Structure formats: structure tokens, C-alpha cells
Amino acid sequence: xxxxxxxxxxxxxxxxxxxxxxxxxxxxxxxxxxxxxxxxxxxxxxxxxxxxxxxxxxxxxxxxxxxxxxxxxxxxxxxxxxxxxxxxxxxxxxxxxxxxxxxxxxxxxxxxxxxxxxxxxxxxxxxxxxxxxxxxxxxxxxxxxxxxxxxxxxxxxxxxxxxxxxxxxxxxxxxxxxxxxxxxxxxxxxxxxxxxxxxxxxxxxxxxxxxxxxxxxxxxxxxxxxxxxxxxxx
Numbered sequence: 001x002x003x004x005x006x007x008x009x010x011x012x013x014x015x016x017x018x019x020x021x022x023x024x025x026x027x028x029x030x031x032x033x034x035x036x037x038x039x040x041x042x043x044x045x046x047x048x049x050x051x052x053x054x055x056x057x058x059x060x061x062x063x064x065x066x067x068x069x070x071x072x073x074x075x076x077x078x079x080x081x082x083x084x085x086x087x088x089x090x091x092x093x094x095x096x097x098x099x100x101x102x103x104x105x106x107x108x109x110x111x112x113x114x115x116x117x118x119x120x121x122x123x124x125x126x127x128x129x130x131x132x133x134x135x136x137x138x139x140x141x142x143x144x145x146x147x148x149x150x151x152x153x154x155x156x157x158x159x160x161x162x163x164x165x166x167x168x169x170x171x172x173x174x175x176x177x178x179x180x181x182x183x184x185x186x187x188x189x190x191x192x193x194x195x196x197x198x199x200x201x202x203x204x205x206x207x208x209x210x211x212x213x214x215x216x217x218x219x220x221x222x223x224x225x226x227x228x229x230x231x232x233x234x
Contacts, residue, residue, distance in 0.1 A: 010209035027081025028053035079110030095132030095196030139191020
């Protein structure tokens with residue numbers, strides 16, 4: 001089974017967690033693109049979507065799915081997104097596509113965060129995938145020096161501007177033993193908008209596509225309540 005076939009499988013499985021007659025949060029990336037394509041089949045049973053990137057918003061609109069501004073949405077029962085790396089504790093590195101800030105905002109609003117990945121993204125320790133850090137342009141050099149002090153090897157992502165008009169520094173060479181602590185520390189550096197660690201607000205549920213099927217991993221903490229919301233599929 002190819003990686004794209006695994007992504008299609010897990011994207012289809014994620015439909016079971018979409019809530020009927022509500023707005024769904026949609027992330028970005030190649031796996032999420034398959035989810036958006038699958039979502040089109042049930043678009044008449046949801047109110048619409050909030051997108052975490054301009055690219056995802058455009059793809060949703062092409063499928064005829066209404067796209068809401070997050071500020072106009074009072075509740076967001078479910079957010080579906082992928083990851084560049086994820087641990088069994090459901091901490092993640094995200095931002096390979098550069099949408100980490102908007103992804104983090106939508107994830108914060110959502111009652112439930114469903115991460116969809118193929119099995120290659122599951123790791124024991126985060127950090128083999130370079131950690132993206134979104135920075136204000138004038139702080140680029142300063143932030144790079146601070147990342148060096150933390151043991152990382154910062155590399156500016158060339159010819160990339162985020163949807164927010166900022167830059168991305170990819171930090172290589174980290175072995176992230178305590179993701180929540182590093183996430184907080186990086187966000188205290190002046191000029192950092194946010195970083196690609198999703199640990200303080202990790203996923204609630206991981207759907208992991210493997211050749212034999214889709215495996216489900218749940219966060220150890222009690223999941224946020226979605227009482228009163230009914231999934232589209234069961």
C-alpha cells in the first residue's frame with residue numbers, strides 16, 4: 001500500500017469524527033487535502049469549515065464547502081489536522097507547510113483535536129523532523145542566535161512567507177525530551193510568533209494509518225466533552 005493510499009484511508013476514517021450540523025476545523029497539508037476531498041461527500045450534512053491555511057480554504061471552496069472566519073464561529077466541536085511527527089503521547093511537531101500559527105489557533109479553539117497520519121509519522125522522541133519556528137522578520141537573526149544557545153541548528157526557510165507575513169526558521173538537531181517545556185521556552189523568545197510543537201495543546205485522538213488498517217490512539221488525559229454533538233457517521 002502506497003503512502004497516498006494510507007493517507008486516503010485515514011482521511012476517510014476521520015469522517016466518523018465530524019459532527020453533523022456544525023462547523024469543522026480543517027488543518028493543512030497532504031493528508032488533510034485527502035480529508036477535504038472526503039469531506040466533500042458529506043458537505044450537505046455540515047454547516048461548513050474553518051481553515052487553518054489559505055491553501056486549505058481554497059480547496060474547501062472548490063468543493064463547494066462554505067468557509068467561515070474563525071472570529072464568526074462560536075464553537076468548534078472538532079479540528080482535523082495532520083502532523084510531521086507525533087509521539088504515542090500525542091505531542092506533535094507541525095508546520096512543515098508553514099501554517100503552524102493558524103493551526104495552533106484553530107486547535108486551541110476546538111473542543112476535540114483529531115490528528116490523522118500514516119504510520120511513518122509515529123516516533124519515540126520528537127526532533128528528527130526540523131522544528132519550525134515562525135518569527136517576525138526583524139527578529140530573524142536574534143531568534144536564530146537564541147536557538148543556537150538551546151543546542152539547535154537554525155536554518156531560514158528560503159523564499160517562504162507565511163500567511164501572516166512572517167518568516168520560518170527550521171531548527172535542526174534537537175532531541176525533544178520534554179515537548180511542553182520546550183514549547184513554552186521557545187515562545188518566550190522575543191520575536192517568536194509561535195513554534196511547531198503541539199504539546200501544551202496536543203491531539204485528543206490520533207488516527208494512524210497502517211497497512212493492516214487504521215489504529216486509534218487516545219490521549220491519556222480525559223478528552224474534552226462533546227456532549228450534545230452527534231457525529232455524521234458511526
